[in-house]
Amino acid sequence: PATANPGRRRLPTRPRLLGYLTGVALAGGVVALALGLPHPQGRQPAAANVPASWARPVVSKAGLAERSGVKLTRVAVTGAGGLVDLRYQVLDPDKADSLHDKATPPALVDERTGLVVHTLFMGHSHHGSYKVGVTYYLVFENPGNWVHRGSEVTVLLGNAQVEHVKVA
Numbered sequence: 001p002a003t004a005n006p007g008r009r010r011l012p013t014r015p016r017l018l019g020y021l022t023g024v025a026l027a028g029g030v031v032a033l034a035l036g037l038p039h040p041q042g043r044q045p046a047a048a049n050v051p052a053s054w055a056r057p058v059v060s061k062a063g064l065a066e067r068s069g070v071k072l073t074r075v076a077v078t079g080a081g082g083l084v085d086l087r088y089q090v091l092d093p094d095k096a097d098s099l100h101d102k103a104t105p106p107a108l109v110d111e112r113t114g115l116v117v118h119t120l121f122m123g124h125s126h127h128g129s130y131k132v133g134v135t136y137y138l139v140f141e142n143p144g145n146w147v148h149r150g151s152e153v154t155v156l157l158g159n160a161q162v163e164h165v166k167v168a
Contacts, residue, residue: 075087105118120140
């Protein structure tokens, strides 16, 4: 029986060579695509990502307290990424009643993708009168885990929106 020469390298067969070259070409294409994507030179106005039908006046966090009577306390991903928990504390119950207005439902807009997250988990929302100093919450469904920890979102709450809110 013939034995292989251990010092001699075996040349790759055509299918192996073709597979190797295809893999290298695909990897090169992915790198070229990643390098060719536009990189933001600075923070773009998040209001541009909010659909016109959802848009509200842009305010700071302090402006939200002044306009809607609530203070944002936390926006966090929960439920293994499938939910987003929005917490707010009521400072002025009369102004906070604007949160009940059906014309301005609460929502979150992922600033990177423009995805609007607005479906409340199990339809939960607060009903009744707000009380000063109490922290309330809204839990949104997060389909496909689009909003994730570290994301920046625009929070639409009551008759105002707050941009660049970091998700915990």
